Amino acid sequence: MxxxxxxxxxxxxxxxxxxxxxxxxxxxxxxxxxxxxxxxxxxxxLGEADLDLLKVFLSSRGNLREVEKFLQVSYPTARARLDAVLVKLGLAPAGAVAEPADEPAAADAEPSEYGDEHVVAETPEQQILARVARGEISPEVAAQLLA
Known part of the structure; x- marks a missing residue:
């Protein structure tokens, strides 16, 4: 080969x-x-980023939380990106893709390698709270880190 x-x-x-x-x-x-x-x-x-997203989605058996971790974005953004891939494949109507409500476009946003959308950089406190939400650390450990 x-x-x-x-x-x-x-x-x-x-x-x-x-x-x-x-x-x-x-x-x-x-x-x-x-x-x-x-x-x-x-x-x-589909581009390379869309194919990578689909591979993660399929390998995690449709778990959008895994896609969220892979993309390092919020759940609504991960879902919006998956919806955009579905539109490209003709599996959803073009109007089905909604902009994520929790990540406003900002002047300090960084371009994402997974599309034209922008990801707002999180503060260290937001990153800690996100780790709690994902179950990576306990609330007690988060409290110590935030203190």
Missing amino acids: DTRKLYHAPADCPVCGDNLVTTSKGCLTCGTQIAGEFASCEFCA
């Missing part, structure tokens, strides 16, 4: 914006090639 890095092919034509189809495929080991018009998979239009 060849260990070269393979890149994700674009899903849309850079000239007209229409869907691209695969017209040839080849084996990196033996060089066999086939040509024709092959349909793209329904996940081919």
Whole structure:
């Protein structure tokens, strides 16, 4: 098996914006090639961040709290990002994605590697309280850390 890095092919034509189809495929080991018009998979239009989100969602058996931890964002933001992926896959209507209410866009927001949304940097106190909410530390330990 060849260990070269393979890149994700674009899903849309850079000239007209229409869907691209695969017209040839080849084996990196033996060089066999086939040509024709092959349909793209329904996940081919997703970017790397969307695919990573789906992998975490599936590996955690649909647990959005795990997605929340992976993205290091609030639960409503994790849900909004998953909803956005569902819209991209055509599994939810475009108006179904709502902006998360608990993370307002702010001038001090940092760009997220998981999309165009912004994540507001949390204070140390908010991070401690979030750890309590996730069950990572007890309220007693949090009280000591906050003191």
